[in-house]
Amino acid sequence: MQNFIGVDYFDFDSLLNEEEILVRNSVRDFVSENLIPVIEKHYEEATFPNYLIPKLAELGIFGANLPEKYGCANLNNVAYGLIMQELERGDSGIRSFASVQGALVMYPIFTYGSEEQKDYWLPLLASGKKIGCFGLTEPDFGSNPGGMITRAVKDGNSYVLNGAKMWITNGTVADVAVVWAKLDGVVKGFLVEKGTPGFSAPETKGKFSLRASVTSELIFQDVRIPLENLLPKADGLAGPLGCLNQARYGIAWGVIGSMLACYDSALNYSKTRIQFDKPIASFQIIQDKLAKMLTEIVKAQFMTLQLGRLKDAGKLRHQQVSLAKRNNCREALEIARAARDIHGANGIANEYPVMRHMCNLESVKTYEGTEDIHALIIGADITGIQAFR
Amino acid sequence: MNIVVCVKHVPDTASRIRIGANGTSIDTSDISFVLNPYDEIAVEESLKLKEAQGGNVTVLTLGGENASSSLRTALAMGADEAIHIKAENWQGDSYATAKNIANEIQKLPFDLILFGKQAVDDDNLAVPQMVAEFLGIPSVTVVVSLEINGNTGKAEREIEGGKEVVEFSLPVAIAAQKGLNEPRYPSMKGIMTAKRKTITTIEATQFEAKAKIVKMEIPASRSTGKILGGVSELIGSLKNEAKVI
Numbered sequence: 001m002q003n004f005i006g007v008d009y010f011d012f013d014s015l016l017n018e019e020e021i022l023v024r025n026s027v028r029d030f031v032s033e034n035l036i037p038v039i040e041k042h043y044e045e046a047t048f049p050n051y052l053i054p055k056l057a058e059l060g061i062f063g064a065n066l067p068e069k070y071g072c073a074n075l076n077n078v079a080y081g082l083i084m085q086e087l088e089r090g091d092s093g094i095r096s097f098a099s100v101q102g103a104l105v106m107y108p109i110f111t112y113g114s115e116e117q118k119d120y121w122l123p124l125l126a127s128g129k130k131i132g133c134f135g136l137t138e139p140d141f142g143s144n145p146g147g148m149i150t151r152a153v154k155d156g157n158s159y160v161l162n163g164a165k166m167w168i169t170n171g172t173v174a175d176v177a178v179v180w181a182k183l184d185g186v187v188k189g190f191l192v193e194k195g196t197p198g199f200s201a202p203e204t205k206g207k208f209s210l211r212a213s214v215t216s217e218l219i220f221q222d223v224r225i226p227l228e229n230l231l232p233k234a235d236g237l238a239g240p241l242g243c244l245n246q247a248r249y250g251i252a253w254g255v256i257g258s259m260l261a262c263y264d265s266a267l268n269y270s271k272t273r274i275q276f277d278k279p280i281a282s283f284q285i286i287q288d289k290l291a292k293m294l295t296e297i298v299k300a301q302f303m304t305l306q307l308g309r310l311k312d313a314g315k316l317r318h319q320q321v322s323l324a325k326r327n328n329c330r331e332a333l334e335i336a337r338a339a340r341d342i343h344g345a346n347g348i349a350n351e352y353p354v355m356r357h358m359c360n361l362e363s364v365k366t367y368e369g370t371e372d373i374h375a376l377i378i379g380a381d382i383t384g385i386q387a388f389r
Numbered sequence: 390m391n392i393v394v395c396v397k398h399v400p401d402t403a404s405r406i407r408i409g410a411n412g413t414s415i416d417t418s419d420i421s422f423v424l425n426p427y428d429e430i431a432v433e434e435s436l437k438l439k440e441a442q443g444g445n446v447t448v449l450t451l452g453g454e455n456a457s458s459s460l461r462t463a464l465a466m467g468a469d470e471a472i473h474i475k476a477e478n479w480q481g482d483s484y485a486t487a488k489n490i491a492n493e494i495q496k497l498p499f500d501l502i503l504f505g506k507q508a509v510d511d512d513n514l515a516v517p518q519m520v521a522e523f524l525g526i527p528s529v530t531v532v533v534s535l536e537i538n539g540n541t542g543k544a545e546r547e548i549e550g551g552k553e554v555v556e557f558s559l560p561v562a563i564a565a566q567k568g569l570n571e572p573r574y575p576s577m578k579g580i581m582t583a584k585r586k587t588i589t590t591i592e593a594t595q596f597e598a599k600a601k602i603v604k605m606e607i608p609a610s611r612s613t614g615k616i617l618g619g620v621s622e623l624i625g626s627l628k629n630e631a632k633v634i
Contacts (some may be wrong), residue, residue, distance in 0.1 A: 003401055003402065003403040003423075004403070005401070005421065017578050018458060018461055019581065019584060021458070022458075022461060022465055022575055023577060023580055024460060024579065025423075025462075026465075026574045026575045026576070027574075029574060030574050041567075057579060058576060059574055059576050060577030060578045060579075061577065062577045064577045068578070072578075073576075073577035073580070073581050074580045075579060075580075075581065079577075083577075102457055225391045233565050283436070308391075319587075
């Protein structure tokens with residue numbers, strides 16, 4: 001297959017170091033050779049390519065920015081972001097899998113877990129031998145997670161969990177769930193293992209988006225877990241929100257991958273599709289669309305790189321992540337729609353990746369904070385007035 | 390076992406190639422360079438042998454400043470150390486290249502020298518054999534299967550319409566063909582570990598080239614195809630235009 005070159009209109013690569021370029025190229029080649037040839041089939045059949053999990057683990061994708069002592073690569077956050085970009089160039093569902101495993105399961109165990117929890121779970125999760133999921137959203141509490149109903153009650157030497165979580169990526173296949181529940185009115189994190197009596201995770205069917213990713217409901221009916229399964233260092237809603245901040249950072253990078261895939265497809269298509277005896281790329285209206293797509297890609301690249309540099313310098317504010325996540329998701333979706341347009345009727349078929357990316361991005365724009373909620377986070381930051389409390 | 394893998398930093402085959410202003414080399418601005426795909430196979434083979442039998446893998450290249458990134462890729466895949474024979478804007482031919490490489494390898498302990506069977510940029514298919522000749526060791530090219538047992542080895546090589554099995558004694562130079570193995574991707578951990586590995590740099594010697602490029606040309610673009618309406622039209626075309634029936 002033809003190597004993917006990407007977009008480097010403003011000599012973006014000159015701002016990356018040697019490791020960052022190697023990381024991107026390695027994941028890029030992996031995605032071109034292992035994911036792109038099979039993704040349309042999995043999307044159509046609504047299955048996750050499970051056989052790629054050991055290969056992704058061997059490559060070192062899961063928790064790539066965590067320390068070496070847990071079997072991770074200790075990459076900087078820019079290299080981590082580039083991994084997300086390359087995975088999402090393949091498919092948002094596969095990027096979601098890696099985001100959940102790394103940012104929403106390994107990160108909270110690393111940040112809020114006990115030494116025992118870290119030593120036990122992190123190497124297993126890094127090597128893909130165990131899969132994790134993250135349970136925060138509930139059927140009636142999406143943008144307002146603080147209102148969650150799921151409760152934990154201490155009873156002797158266990159906690160007893162009751163409640164339900166919804167829209168949980170990897171839920172059905174996960175060996176361990178990081179579940180957020182209120183204990184004496186305070187949000188706390190718990191590790192719930194697959195097979196614990198009273199815990200079930202049925203798959204959510206009928207999705208038009210993220211079809212190559214498993215989405216589930218988590219149901220807890222008097223689920224009894226040992227006291228040591230509490231994440232000791234998480235206290236209040238800041239716990240899960242800290243995780244979401246990691247995942248949102250990855251999404252800001254990830255959707256640039258969707259932009260690259262859609263733009264590449266649209267550019268190639270427009271140069272080979274002949275109408276009125278010439279390539280459609282020769283029409284000004286198509287060139288205008290392509291120029292807009294390219295412009296948004298270049299803007300997103302530089303903004304997100306600076307976001308990563310701030311994160312590596314320890315200066316990142318979560319409102320900045322909100323701004324990037326919100327902007328990049330919206331623009332990625334606009335690019336996907338414009339690409340779909342340029343492909344004409346062919347744009348709806350799975351011979352081209354654009355409709356798949358477009359459908360995926362509707363989810364990506366919504367999960368981990370909707371476009372509107374991120375606007376309100378930025379609004380609260382710049383005006384000092386919180387609109388949603 | 391001491392293994393030396395010779396690699397080349399070449400334009401990505403997906404790059405659009407333009408001829409430079411001098412007419413004898415390509416314009417390298419706007420082109421991304423990669424580790425030559427056949428050399429990736431050679432690196433992979435060295436790592437498999439090392440993993441199975443122990444040893445040390447040194448990766449070596451001749452090229453400009455930027456060629457170090459291909460060395461870094463090989464180190465990230467798992468090679469132990471690297472040697473960069475530096476030659477900015479190298480004008481040498483295969484002879485001068487091979488002479489430099491052979492001189493450098495001579496200073497190292499080596500049992501096996503691995504190459505890709507060709508570099509995908511100039512397609513000369515000459516350096517592995519020349520290096521072997523300079524070192525006075527056997528060479529086996531276009532290898533699709535390799536076994537090393539102590540001081541001897543056996544290789545299967547592709548020949549026109551079939552395969553040839555060759556036995557040899559070490560040290561030997563082997564040139565890898567596609568199919569010998571599936572090269573691994575540099576892992577995230579490998580990339581971070583590679584940062585701590587050393588690349589030794591030396592300057593290339595300007596041996597007099599035996600061959601000189603006098604002109605380079607981009608192939609003429611293919612004329613567009615023609616869609617025919619049916620079998621009778623096809624037969625008509627074959628008869629009257631292609632004149633093959």
